[in-house]
Amino acid sequence: MKRRIGILTSGGDCPGLNAAIRGVARAAYELFDAEIIGIRNGYGGLIEGEYQEMSKKQFSGILTLGGTILGTSRQPFRNMRVIDERGVDKVAAMKKTYKDLKLDCLVTLGGNGTHKTANLLSEEGLNVIGLPKTIDNDIYGTDFTFGFHTAVDIATDVIDRIHTTATSHGRCMVIEIMGNKAGWLTLYAGLAGGADVILLPEVPYDIEKVAEAVEARAKSKKAFSIIAVAEGAMSEEEAKMKKKEREAYRATLPYDCISKRIAAQLSEMVGVEARHVVPGHIQRGGSPSAYDRVLSTQFGVHAAELIRDEIYGVTVALDGNEIIHNKLKDIAGVPKPVPKDDHVLVTARNMGICMGD
Numbered sequence: 001m002k003r004r005i006g007i008l009t010s011g012g013d014c015p016g017l018n019a020a021i022r023g024v025a026r027a028a029y030e031l032f033d034a035e036i037i038g039i040r041n042g043y044g045g046l047i048e049g050e051y052q053e054m055s056k057k058q059f060s061g062i063l064t065l066g067g068t069i070l071g072t073s074r075q076p077f078r079n080m081r082v083i084d085e086r087g088v089d090k091v092a093a094m095k096k097t098y099k100d101l102k103l104d105c106l107v108t109l110g111g112n113g114t115h116k117t118a119n120l121l122s123e124e125g126l127n128v129i130g131l132p133k134t135i136d137n138d139i140y141g142t143d144f145t146f147g148f149h150t151a152v153d154i155a156t157d158v159i160d161r162i163h164t165t166a167t168s169h170g171r172c173m174v175i176e177i178m179g180n181k182a183g184w185l186t187l188y189a190g191l192a193g194g195a196d197v198i199l200l201p202e203v204p205y206d207i208e209k210v211a212e213a214v215e216a217r218a219k220s221k222k223a224f225s226i227i228a229v230a231e232g233a234m235s236e237e238e239a240k241m242k243k244k245e246r247e248a249y250r251a252t253l254p255y256d257c258i259s260k261r262i263a264a265q266l267s268e269m270v271g272v273e274a275r276h277v278v279p280g281h282i283q284r285g286g287s288p289s290a291y292d293r294v295l296s297t298q299f300g301v302h303a304a305e306l307i308r309d310e311i312y313g314v315t316v317a318l319d320g321n322e323i324i325h326n327k328l329k330d331i332a333g334v335p336k337p338v339p340k341d342d343h344v345l346v347t348a349r350n351m352g353i354c355m356g357d
């Protein structure tokens with residue numbers, strides 16, 4: 001059985017992309033007669049016809065490598081059906097590249113936007129298989145995405161290092177963790193790093209409650225406090241606003257990020273010496289953890305098994321200890337915020353960690 005497979009990575013990168021690519025390729029070569037075409041820079045390469053016929057050896061030595069050997073780009077889903085300034089119909093262009101390359105299927109590694117476009121292409125008649133990656137862990141239908149656990153390890157290491165300097169100086173340190181819409185990364189890293197306060201987009205905070213928690217620690221002679229705040233966290237007042245209104249309100253404030261704002265507020269309200277830290281893209285960089293190497297490989301190999309069995313229009317997922325697949329149409333565009341009854345969130349609350357509400 002011969003199969004021509006196109007593979008691309010789209011959206012923000014994360015550790016484990018190369019491990020997953022390698023998993024697809026190794027299993028495909030093992031299970032059937034595979035030809036693999038690497039599409040450059042995500043859907044952008046599919047639109048522009050930028051690709052490379054890959055050889056077996058190009059998948060060697062990449063298990064531990066961060067980033068993506070294929071390159072990536074963000075191609076917002078909302079613009080996919082919009083004709084661009086050059087008059088290019090992106091969907092038609094992607095279908096043409098698929099056809100010109102005589103592909104039997106397309107494997108797309110990406111997050112939410114990538115899955116929405118994967119579903120669109122599937123509805124347009126292409127054979128598509130998704131692999132869920134993102135440090136945000138916010139793809140519906142999978143317990144975990146690959147890249148998430150590595151980012152938790154990195155963010156936890158940041159908190160650990162901040163902890164020692166916070167202790168020395170008796171300071172309140174506010175650490176801003178990635179995750180605009182979902183707080184999974186902040187929740188897990190905050191708990192693993194022993195944060196005193198964890199603020200998530202899903203749990204609007206009351207700054208008075210945060211100040212009380214910091215003050216109580218100061219009074220109990222634990223002069224330092226560690227606050228893990230998700231970049232997308234918002235106050236109770238802001239949560240009531242529409243997105244545009246919130247953005248306009250924030251533009252009036254003298255802070256360019258949430259951690260800076262909270263540090264300034266606590267310094268004024270409690271009188272503590274406060275600093276903010278934004279580790280940013282460090283959280284997406286470097287080699288995948290052992291957990292993510294295994295998960296990425298399992299996901300990649302399952303994609304090759306699906307190609308062998310000619311099962312398309314699906315994305316690979318983790319369900320407990322099992323690797324499963326969900327229909328793209330069932331998961332594309334469905335949000336996966338941290339639910340109120342999430343067991344890690346409840347654990348944090350029952351530890352006495354202030355969640356800001």
Ligand code: F6P
Pocket residue numbers: 012074111134135136178179180231284
């Ligand atoms: O989706 C992953 C993520 O790292 C988010 O946590 C973050 O909000 C966003 O990407 C940052 O995007 P960019 O790399 O385009 O600045």
